[in-house]
Amino acid sequence: MSSVHINVHHVTRVEGHGNIVLNTNNGKIEQLRWEVPESPRFFEAMLRGRHYDDVPHIASRICGICSIAHSTASILATEAALCIEVSEQTWIMRKLLFNAEMLESHVLHAYCLAAPDFLGVKSVFPLVKTHKDVVLRAMRLKRLAYRLAEILAGRKTHPISLVVGGFAKLPDPDELAAIKGALSDSLADLDATVELFATLSFPDFERETEYIALQDETEYAFISGKIASSDSGTAPVSNYLEVTNEFCVPHSTAKYTKNNRDAYMVGALARFNLNHEQLYPRAKDAAVTLGLRAPCHNPYMITAAQVVEAVHATEDSIQLIDKLLERGLKEEAIQSDVTAGQGVGAVEAPRGILFHDYTYDENGILTKANCIIPTNQNHNNIQKDMEALVPTILNHRSEDEIRQTLEMLVRAYDPCISCSAHLLRVTFTNDACLCRDGPRKG
Amino acid sequence: MSKPKVAFFDFTCCEGCQLDTLNIEGEALVDLLNAVDIVEFREVMTEKADSVDIAFVEGSITRESEIPRLQKIRERAKIVIALGACAHIGGVNCLKNHLAMEEAQKIVYGEAAENYDTIPTRPIDAVVPVDYVVPGCPINTAELLRIVKELLLGKTPELPTYPVCVECKMAGNICVFELGKTCLGPVTRAGCNAICVTAGRHCWGCRGLVDEPNLDAQKDVLEKHGLSVEEVLEKFKIYNTCTTEVAK
Numbered sequence: 001m002s003s004v005h006i007n008v009h010h011v012t013r014v015e016g017h018g019n020i021v022l023n024t025n026n027g028k029i030e031q032l033r034w035e036v037p038e039s040p041r042f043f044e045a046m047l048r049g050r051h052y053d054d055v056p057h058i059a060s061r062i063c064g065i066c067s068i069a070h071s072t073a074s075i076l077a078t079e080a081a082l083c084i085e086v087s088e089q090t091w092i093m094r095k096l097l098f099n100a101e102m103l104e105s106h107v108l109h110a111y112c113l114a115a116p117d118f119l120g121v122k123s124v125f126p127l128v129k130t131h132k133d134v135v136l137r138a139m140r141l142k143r144l145a146y147r148l149a150e151i152l153a154g155r156k157t158h159p160i161s162l163v164v165g166g167f168a169k170l171p172d173p174d175e176l177a178a179i180k181g182a183l184s185d186s187l188a189d190l191d192a193t194v195e196l197f198a199t200l201s202f203p204d205f206e207r208e209t210e211y212i213a214l215q216d217e218t219e220y221a222f223i224s225g226k227i228a229s230s231d232s233g234t235a236p237v238s239n240y241l242e243v244t245n246e247f248c249v250p251h252s253t254a255k256y257t258k259n260n261r262d263a264y265m266v267g268a269l270a271r272f273n274l275n276h277e278q279l280y281p282r283a284k285d286a287a288v289t290l291g292l293r294a295p296c297h298n299p300y301m302i303t304a305a306q307v308v309e310a311v312h313a314t315e316d317s318i319q320l321i322d323k324l325l326e327r328g329l330k331e332e333a334i335q336s337d338v339t340a341g342q343g344v345g346a347v348e349a350p351r352g353i354l355f356h357d358y359t360y361d362e363n364g365i366l367t368k369a370n371c372i373i374p375t376n377q378n379h380n381n382i383q384k385d386m387e388a389l390v391p392t393i394l395n396h397r398s399e400d401e402i403r404q405t406l407e408m409l410v411r412a413y414d415p416c417i418s419c420s421a422h423l424l425r426v427t428f429t430n431d432a433c434l435c436r437d438g439p440r441k442g
Numbered sequence: 443m444s445k446p447k448v449a450f451f452d453f454t455c456c457e458g459c460q461l462d463t464l465n466i467e468g469e470a471l472v473d474l475l476n477a478v479d480i481v482e483f484r485e486v487m488t489e490k491a492d493s494v495d496i497a498f499v500e501g502s503i504t505r506e507s508e509i510p511r512l513q514k515i516r517e518r519a520k521i522v523i524a525l526g527a528c529a530h531i532g533g534v535n536c537l538k539n540h541l542a543m544e545e546a547q548k549i550v551y552g553e554a555a556e557n558y559d560t561i562p563t564r565p566i567d568a569v570v571p572v573d574y575v576v577p578g579c580p581i582n583t584a585e586l587l588r589i590v591k592e593l594l595l596g597k598t599p600e601l602p603t604y605p606v607c608v609e610c611k612m613a614g615n616i617c618v619f620e621l622g623k624t625c626l627g628p629v630t631r632a633g634c635n636a637i638c639v640t641a642g643r644h645c646w647g648c649r650g651l652v653d654e655p656n657l658d659a660q661k662d663v664l665e666k667h668g669l670s671v672e673e674v675l676e677k678f679k680i681y682n683t684c685t686t687e688v689a690k
Contacts, residue, residue, distance in 0.1 A: 010484060157465075160643050168643050
């Protein structure tokens with residue numbers, strides 16, 4: 001039996017830096033690791049001492065792809081800590097803006113990062129020649145999501161108008177009406193997207209795990225609700241530390257998490273498994289066409305769940321714009337009096353549940369921050385998937401095929417590694433632990 | 443003539459600028475892709491290249507190990523372009539440098555210093571020569587497109603030499619100072635169309651200082667509106683800590 005040595009140093013087509021290491025000897029796995037060597041970015045420390053008005057602006061820079069999710073989580077944590085109330089209008093606009101990012105991020109991942117593997121090319125660029133219509137469709141959908149975010153917040157990457165307490169500027173109702181028409185027209189592109197991804201053969205691999213996502217009685221939750229686990233029901237977001245239980249591993253600058261089992265999954269598939277009944281009918285139909293049924297235990301189907309959510313986010317955006325236009329947009333004062341305190345904000349970033357936890361003093365200056373990022377919560381699950389997957393393929397496939405299968409697994413999770421290594425305080429008390437958090441309550 | 447080989451490289455950053463390059467309007471992106479060969483772009487493609495004509499470098503340098511990596515990119519690239527605020531001026535990553543000063547021993551440079559490489563944040567031109575800059579957090583994709591077009595035509599791309607205030611006036615915004623808030627527009631290089639003020643906020647200075655910034659005029663404006671220099675310096679820290687360190 002031959003030996004396999006795979007060392008993918010910096011997996012491509014993912015956000016951030018991660019390595020896959022697999023060494024076998026006579027069919028026996030000697031080393032199999034998902035490594036995260038991303039530069040620690042010290043955000044937790046960089047936020048300290050900043051006024052709350054600056055905090056979401058800086059926190060947004062944790063991630064360029066899910067900056068609306070980080071900004072929103074940062075704002076929710078700040079408002080909870082400082083006892084700032086927001087209006088229903090603000091809440092509708094936040095949901096609409098959040099949909100824009102969900103749509104853009106899922107389209108980017110499904111078309112530009114995941115699809116090339118299925119179409120036998122190494123990037124989206126050759127597809128410009130061979131599948132120009134497909135690439136242009138992806139670009140149209142991405143552009144539409146960007147436009148929606150531009151109308152609401154000035155831009156999509158690092159939103160401007162989205163601030164603590166409300167919006168710094170209201171959107172133009174005519175532009176909202178126009179983008180609503182464009183969103184309705186885009187449903188044809190989304191139908192074509194569903195059909196395209198229904199033709200791809202997702203690798204056949206299942207490993208049941210614990211699924212964790214926000215859950216709200218009234219809707220498919222993106223920015224509200226409680227923490228739900230497929231194993232143990234719901235808990236308030238303020239109890240997030242009891243769910244995430246971060247720990248350190250020697251080969252990674254990012255922290256790992258576990259709850260009821262040795263690992264859990266967050267993201268589109270976790271949301272689908274927990275909340276699929278609350279999807280819009282068109283999104284439910286998309287799931288049927290894609291062969292996605294809850295509970296689904298195949299991590300490669302995360303991409304299919306993202307396509308379903310892109311349909312849902314578009315349908316929801318059309319409804320939200322209708323609601324805003326019916327109510328009529330009103331200028332609202334932003335609350336400026338604050339009280340000292342601590343608060344947690346939780347949202348479903350495109351890649352999964354995201355927590356920001358801040359403490360502020362009576363002047364609104366941040367004294368302590370903690371952020372737990374979705375990709376960190378998936379690292380351990382990726383590792384466990386690899387450990388279950390490799391023995392099933394080791395003796396039947398070539399080294400190249402094994403490498404590709406593992407890379408596709410990592411890509412399916414759509415890892416956003418530059419955010420996941422955002423806040424480590426490096427202390428190196430011993431070799432067994434690269435990272436350690438400051439003292440924690442609870 | 444063969445098409446110029448273009449590559450994208452990322453260091454410590456959020457990778458938002460390189461993702462925004464994919465947001466260039468569909469047909470314009472297709473035209474651009476027909477005019478150049480993208481030979482390396484880890485975030486969206488698997489291939490790697492030996493030599494490149496134009497290297498876009500995103501992110502700032504925050505680790506010792508990033509220095510030789512950047513130097514090797516410089517060696518194999520004819521033109522190096524800093525893409526975005528982190529590469530250009532250190533960006534928000536430079537907030538770490540205040541931490542280093544205030545809490546160096548306690549958090550960053552204690553026992554960790556020996557085992558883990560983390561160094562004060564610096565922009566890429568503190569490590570290698572940089573030919574051109576696409577400023578901003580994030581970049582303005584229209585400006586990126588213009589710079590690439592000019593390079594393809596053999597022209598030397600230039601950045602605006604006037605402050606954000608000029609574009610802000612043209613956009614018809616009410617001056618942020620008139621609203622009683624601080625703004626870095628008077629000392630920040632234009633080219634963003636004052637997007638943050640137009641969207642209801644103030645200028646954060648993410649495009650770096652304009653050439654020969656009129657700091658006295660900025661102080662006069664602050665005084666006139668009863669605002670403190672400390673307040674504006676606190677805002678200035680967010681993007682321009684490295685700039686001011688270099689200036690010292």
